Amino acid sequence: MCSINEEGAEVFEEFKPIEPLELKCRKCLIEDGNVVLQKKFVYCKTCFVPMVTHKFRATIGKSKLVNRGERVLVCVSGSQSSISLLHMIWTGLQQSTYKRLTFDPVVLYIDESVLHDYPQDQVNKIKKLFEKYGLTYHIVKFAAAVYSDNCLNEDINVDQYNDKLQNIFNNLSDLTLKEDMLMKLRKRAITKLADLLKCTRMMTAENEHKLSIRLLSNVALGRGSQISLDIGLAVNNKNNDKTSLVTIRPMRNLSAKEISYYALFNKLDDFLHSNFLTATSEDESIQKTTERFINDLQVNFPSTVSTIFRTGEKISEKTSAIAYCLLCQGVMDVDMSPSSAMEATKYSKYVSLMGVKALKLSLKELKNEETNEKKCNGCKCRNKQDLKEEIVESLCYACAHIIQDLESLDDLPEEILNKEKDRLQFKKMEEQIKDFLL
Amino acid sequence: MPILCSAKCGQNAVLKRPKTGDTLCKECFYWAFELEIHSTITNGKLFKKGDVVAIAASGGKDSTVLAQVLKTLNERYNYELTLILLSIDEGITGYRDDSLKTVLENKDEYQMPLKILSYQQLYGWSMDKIVAEVGRKNNCTFCGVFRRQALDRGAMLLNVDCIATGHNADDIAETVLMNILRGDVARLQRCVNIITITEGTIPRCKPLKYTYEKEIVMYAYFKKLNYFSTECVFAPNAYRGYARTFLKDIERLKPSSIMDIIHSGETMCIKENVKLPDIGVCTKCGFVSSQDICKACMLLEGLNRGLPKLGIGKSRKANKALAALPNPSLLHF
Numbered sequence A: 001m002c003s004i005n006e007e008g009a010e011v012f013e014e015f016k017p018i019e020p021l022e023l024k025c026r027k028c029l030i031e032d033g034n035v036v037l038q039k040k041f042v043y044c045k046t047c048f049v050p051m052v053t054h055k056f057r058a059t060i061g062k063s064k065l066v067n068r069g070e071r072v073l074v075c076v077s078g079s080q081s082s083i084s085l086l087h088m089i090w091t092g093l094q095q096s097t098y099k100r101l102t103f104d105p106v107v108l109y110i111d112e113s114v115l116h117d118y119p120q121d122q123v124n125k126i127k128k129l130f131e132k133y134g135l136t137y138h139i140v141k142f143a144a145a146v147y148s149d150n151c152l153n154e155d156i157n158v159d160q161y162n163d164k165l166q167n168i169f170n171n172l173s174d175l176t177l178k179e180d181m182l183m184k185l186r187k188r189a190i191t192k193l194a195d196l197l198k199c200t201r202m203m204t205a206e207n208e209h210k211l212s213i214r215l216l217s218n219v220a221l222g223r224g225s226q227i228s229l230d231i232g233l234a235v236n237n238k239n240n241d242k243t244s245l246v247t248i249r250p251m252r253n254l255s256a257k258e259i260s261y262y263a264l265f266n267k268l269d270d271f272l273h274s275n276f277l278t279a280t281s282e283d284e285s286i287q288k289t290t291e292r293f294i295n296d297l298q299v300n301f302p303s304t305v306s307t308i309f310r311t312g313e314k315i316s317e318k319t320s321a322i323a324y325c326l327l328c329q330g331v332m333d334v335d336m337s338p339s340s341a342m343e344a345t346k347y348s349k350y351v352s353l354m355g356v357k358a359l360k361l362s363l364k365e366l367k368n369e370e371t372n373e374k375k376c377n378g379c380k381c382r383n384k385q386d387l388k389e390e391i392v393e394s395l396c397y398a399c400a401h402i403i404q405d406l407e408s409l410d411d412l413p414e415e416i417l418n419k420e421k422d423r424l425q426f427k428k429m430e431e432q433i434k435d436f437l438l
Numbered sequence B: 001m002p003i004l005c006s007a008k009c010g011q012n013a014v015l016k017r018p019k020t021g022d023t024l025c026k027e028c029f030y031w032a033f034e035l036e037i038h039s040t041i042t043n044g045k046l047f048k049k050g051d052v053v054a055i056a057a058s059g060g061k062d063s064t065v066l067a068q069v070l071k072t073l074n075e076r077y078n079y080e081l082t083l084i085l086l087s088i089d090e091g092i093t094g095y096r097d098d099s100l101k102t103v104l105e106n107k108d109e110y111q112m113p114l115k116i117l118s119y120q121q122l123y124g125w126s127m128d129k130i131v132a133e134v135g136r137k138n139n140c141t142f143c144g145v146f147r148r149q150a151l152d153r154g155a156m157l158l159n160v161d162c163i164a165t166g167h168n169a170d171d172i173a174e175t176v177l178m179n180i181l182r183g184d185v186a187r188l189q190r191c192v193n194i195i196t197i198t199e200g201t202i203p204r205c206k207p208l209k210y211t212y213e214k215e216i217v218m219y220a221y222f223k224k225l226n227y228f229s230t231e232c233v234f235a236p237n238a239y240r241g242y243a244r245t246f247l248k249d250i251e252r253l254k255p256s257s258i259m260d261i262i263h264s265g266e267t268m269c270i271k272e273n274v275k276l277p278d279i280g281v282c283t284k285c286g287f288v289s290s291q292d293i294c295k296a297c298m299l300l301e302g303l304n305r306g307l308p309k310l311g312i313g314k315s316r317k318a319n320k321a322l323a324a325l326p327n328p329s330l331l332h333f
């Protein structure tokens, strides 16, 4: 068949070589240009910074996302984007009268040195930076934030938590899943801290480029239903019933290039920020393969990133959702009709094990048969297998993949294990009284 | 040491399933492969008893395997379907000549009636003539747009109840990616449907929607099925090529990626406030179109009026150009 299928014609704006640059700034028409955006728009330094700041302000100004005096958790990872976000917020707070930002920022840095090597003085440098700005700030150890409600206490002993956290990642063999798990645990940690710090809004610094990579990786990982949760401008965290925590991504309309020039012109130093993919090659994980794919396309088709990003704007989660994933808090996407990729995958597994017998036996019978085979009397391993299967039932499609790859569940945060117990308890109760419920 | 078949039939395994990683013997693989498609057909309610089904036959591996499997399942599970092979001849020298020969062989082998319709018959233009007119850069636009309607037109002519196409899981996953890359949310939602029903056209279904391309090749290989394999002889679309490579790369990292992407497609919702194009019918030919004048008619108008670039670019521009032209009579075929 022809490589273009019947879905329709494809029109992509291919990169056209630029005309000779006009060297004057397009805004003031006086100064010489210092920055060229999208290979055609020339700005001078003096006009560039306000332009970028304006985009940032427009994004948070939209639909009154933040109320006067509201406590907003500002997540700083040390990346250029996050350092720029911090600078923009600080600048906004200094401004006079009507232009001033009126919310109450609480700056957060999560120290992930338990998982990755960081320069020894990095935490100190970050502390200095925060103090220079004179904003309320907290520096929290990652493991403490994942496992303890007492994580804001600086004297807390984190050794046991550090071990647990390292175990989790050591027990995941697949690099893609490791990174996915890191993202989810980070999010849990931040959500918990927002709650502890009584913040009802939180800001993270992802830019357009990063979010478009995340969108496509999400699709590749089976997280399509969580796109608006992971890249949206403001996301109501519906799982959090006491306070409604809204995530705001004020840098999402800025490109990576705009941010790096902003940082350059304001002389902002960024810090090392690692993850499991740092220093891995592009063909070892889905996330990095996706990144390379998008970057390559972007070279030949400069509208790639913004198109992907705009696609994401139009996608939402199912409004009818009632259940949320125990691990990532995304909508549960596993209640699928028999005619679906998920059920088809289960059936594939089933027929591969059953061969000709597949016609006669049902999936349930196969499971029973399997269980009987696996049973080793009184031994603990059986319970563990059960627990895993039970937990997986409360997870979304993609998180289930992570937990299935995880060798031991012992080091999962207790909230996850406990919540699962609660759910099972409730299910049992329901089972017992179901005949009497009207 | 030989590895045993994971279906515990006692035979030695001869292959590892690309989709699940299970090792199977030849017989058990056939069972698994066919049963999965049977299950896709019954769960998706793709056919009704007594339906006349046109199999879109290109002579390629997907449609060859589709024809073979549908014939097998139809007999084994009494679907009571009448199967017809429907081929479109774009009129590309050296491309269809060989692939149509394959379709002819399929016809004899499976004893199914075959109907071949040419672009020349349907539109008055063969692809060779189109290439002579527009050059090689944009011809894939023509061949894609024309093929979409060609099947509808052909199926209408044959008076069938349904068209079955050979789109496999890889194709669907790739299309999901492509629609994200081009920002087409309406198609993004539609492309994962196993049956597409649009008013005014014959329903189309994809029985191989959950079948991996690698397994299709495997099935054809072990069954020694005859198929014709060439990419389109014209320059393949660069953008789609990137998407395909990307898909292969991530499939290698995680074989379930293809299904994961389809799952993503099946669970994504379009925001309520997003305006989708209304789907109506073309005022010139009466086939489904989101515009007043469908893409095929637009391209055809361009060709017939010696303005072949018309309709390749943005639709709005083309519409304007078309409106400026004296109103042509309705197209008939």
Ligand SMILES: [Zn+2]
Binding pocket: A025, A026, A027, A028, A029, A030, A031, A043, A044, A045, A046, A047, A048
């Ligand atoms: Zn200027």
Ligand SMILES: [Zn+2]
Binding pocket: A325, A326, A327, A328, A329, A330, A395, A396, A397, A398, A399, A400
């Ligand atoms: Zn989840």
Ligand SMILES: [Zn+2]
Binding pocket: A355, B005, B006, B007, B008, B009, B010, B011, B024, B025, B026, B027, B028, B029
């Ligand atoms: Zn076997």
Ligand SMILES: [Zn+2]
Binding pocket: A002, A003, A004, B139, B140, B143, B144, B232, B233, B234
């Ligand atoms: Zn072509």
Ligand SMILES: [Zn+2]
Binding pocket: B282, B283, B284, B285, B286, B287, B289, B293, B294, B295, B296, B297, B298
């Ligand atoms: Zn038309």
